[in-house]
Amino acid sequence: MVVILDFGSQYTQLIARRIREAGVYCEIHPFSISEDKLRAMEPAAVVLSGSPASVYDDDAPMPCEAALDSGLGVPTLGICYGMCVAATAAGGRVDPASKREYGRADLTVSSTEDLFYGFDAGTATVVWMSHGDKLSTPPSDWEVIASSHNSPFAAMRDRRRNLYTLQFHPEVVHTDRGRQILDNFLFRICGLQADWTMDSFLDTAIAKVRDQVGDGHVICGISGGVDSTVTAALLERAVPGQLTGVFVNNGLLRKDEGEQVRDALGSYFKTDLLYVDASDRFLDALAGVVDPERKRKIIGRTFIEVFEEAAHESDATRGKARFLAQGTLYPDVIESVSVRGPSSTIKSHHNVGGLPEKMKLELVEPLRELFKDEVRAVGELLELPRDFIRRHPFPGPGLAVRVLGDVNREDLDILREADAIYIEELHRAGIYDEIWQAFAVLLPIRTVGVQGDDRTYDRVIALRAVVSQDGMTADWYRFPQEVLARVSSRISNEVQGVNRIAYDVSSKPPATVEWE
Numbered sequence: 001m002v003v004i005l006d007f008g009s010q011y012t013q014l015i016a017r018r019i020r021e022a023g024v025y026c027e028i029h030p031f032s033i034s035e036d037k038l039r040a041m042e043p044a045a046v047v048l049s050g051s052p053a054s055v056y057d058d059d060a061p062m063p064c065e066a067a068l069d070s071g072l073g074v075p076t077l078g079i080c081y082g083m084c085v086a087a088t089a090a091g092g093r094v095d096p097a098s099k100r101e102y103g104r105a106d107l108t109v110s111s112t113e114d115l116f117y118g119f120d121a122g123t124a125t126v127v128w129m130s131h132g133d134k135l136s137t138p139p140s141d142w143e144v145i146a147s148s149h150n151s152p153f154a155a156m157r158d159r160r161r162n163l164y165t166l167q168f169h170p171e172v173v174h175t176d177r178g179r180q181i182l183d184n185f186l187f188r189i190c191g192l193q194a195d196w197t198m199d200s201f202l203d204t205a206i207a208k209v210r211d212q213v214g215d216g217h218v219i220c221g222i223s224g225g226v227d228s229t230v231t232a233a234l235l236e237r238a239v240p241g242q243l244t245g246v247f248v249n250n251g252l253l254r255k256d257e258g259e260q261v262r263d264a265l266g267s268y269f270k271t272d273l274l275y276v277d278a279s280d281r282f283l284d285a286l287a288g289v290v291d292p293e294r295k296r297k298i299i300g301r302t303f304i305e306v307f308e309e310a311a312h313e314s315d316a317t318r319g320k321a322r323f324l325a326q327g328t329l330y331p332d333v334i335e336s337v338s339v340r341g342p343s344s345t346i347k348s349h350h351n352v353g354g355l356p357e358k359m360k361l362e363l364v365e366p367l368r369e370l371f372k373d374e375v376r377a378v379g380e381l382l383e384l385p386r387d388f389i390r391r392h393p394f395p396g397p398g399l400a401v402r403v404l405g406d407v408n409r410e411d412l413d414i415l416r417e418a419d420a421i422y423i424e425e426l427h428r429a430g431i432y433d434e435i436w437q438a439f440a441v442l443l444p445i446r447t448v449g450v451q452g453d454d455r456t457y458d459r460v461i462a463l464r465a466v467v468s469q470d471g472m473t474a475d476w477y478r479f480p481q482e483v484l485a486r487v488s489s490r491i492s493n494e495v496q497g498v499n500r501i502a503y504d505v506s507s508k509p510p511a512t513v514e515w516e
């Protein structure tokens with residue numbers, strides 16, 4: 001395993017994804033991890049991430065010494081801040097920049113032996129810079145292996161310590177040959193094998209589940225989203241006959257979703273799927289509630305009640321269930337260092353807390369180590385319907401956080417119709433898979449319009465579409481204009497009560513993906 005020490009860079013997760021894409025297992029740990037813990041993991045290599053911090057800050061993040069001087073005896077790759085922190089520890093000098101260097105730079109490689117194997121010496125390749133501090137005097141035993149106009153020490157190595165450092169970011173797509181640089185580090189320098197595949201993951205995960213669960217019974221809430229569906233399918237494969245999937249229709253699903261999930265998953269899970277229609281109960285509990293966090297709490301609480309009752313009433317699970325399977329993914333469990341504080345404080349937490357304690361259940365979380373795209377790959381191996389695997393993420397509180405303000409049946413219907421048209425047009429244009437998440441939002445206002453000879457005073461639909469790696473940060477999707485035009489005209493013509501359509505052009509941060 002490769003250990004990435006996280007100093008808080010926005011790109012840390014990207015480093016992990018690139019390494020995994022290369023077929024090598026890696027984990028992210030906070031920079032402050034102790035030397036003992038780090039040693040106990042027996043890493044094959046260490047990567048020092050970037051950071052928004054400066055080595056001159058009073059509270060500059062510093063890892064244990066062994067991570068900096070290669071005291072662990074394994075190759076180390078320092079990226080950006082990772083370079084600066086390793087250089088200062090080795091006696092080099094870093095200058096605080098008067099302004100950040102941000103954007104593309106031409107890198108000229110001088111040594112093509114290891115990190116830049118396969119490159120041509122002397123020719124330029126595009127790399128992505130994003131740094132404040134910059135190495136000005138390297139430690140005496142470091143060698144320059146590549147440079148750019150503004151960064152004469154853009155890539156360096158210290159062979160004695162098996163240490164390689166880069167001022168730029170090989171993990172971002174704007175660095176043209178970043179993947180090759182990382183591959184060279186993993187395979188040429190560290191001598192690792194590309195043996196982290198989803199096939200091997202699945203075998204190990206199945207064995208682990210069998211080990212944990214034994215002959216116990218497992219229940220699993222299935223929402224129809226990727227994570228919970230793949231979790232349940234993995235359980236079904238690992239411990240057939242010992243799983244009960246519970247699908248709760250909370251009345252906050254998209255158009256026809258309840259039936260679709262029931263049909264598609266019903267044929268996969270057969271009698272192991274329990275369908276509970278609790279729409280009225282959820283909508284009654286939400287009546288008159290406007291505050292988004294209160295909505296989330298009510299939905300979470302009602303879900304626990306419904307789930308518990310269903311488990312109690314079903315012959316399959318009554319008194320039997322000992323385990324609760326959850327589709328927790330790796331981004332939920334990484335203890336990332338964030339300058340803005342843990343992201344979970346921005347909106348209340350996504351998984352249903354409270355259930356395991358209340359029902360005295362032990363958690364089974366077979367996807368804890370995976371990123372979303374890896375989960376999709378596992379879903380394909382488990383032969384789940386492709387439509388389910390490729391679906392955009394959908395939040396637990398569903399349309400309750402997309403009907404802004406008070407949630408009622410009439411507004412939910414308006415939103416469902418508009419959303420269905422929007423998603424249908426994305427499929428028709430062949431761009432659904434390019435987008436991380438797209439949905440319609442119903443605003444709690446009315447605006448003036450004109451239809452035929454009549455003045456209208458009707459509702460507004462906002463369209464949201466974002467591209468993202470993991471939902472932590474996101475950019476708004478640059479739509480082909482004709483698609484937006486068609487969606488807008490169809491919604492205003494076909495959805496009664498809507499006379500205006502807006503497109504949301506905010507990224508995250510400062511906005512969030514959902515409007516509530």
Ligand code: XMP
Pocket residue numbers: 296347348349350351393394395396397437471472508511512513514515516
């Ligand atoms: P935000 O709006 O926080 O969304 O930028 C990031 C991702 O999380 C989803 N999301 C939720 N998922 N329960 C969930 O299960 C929630 O309360 C919740 N709030 C946001 C959102 O759809 C996006 O994918």
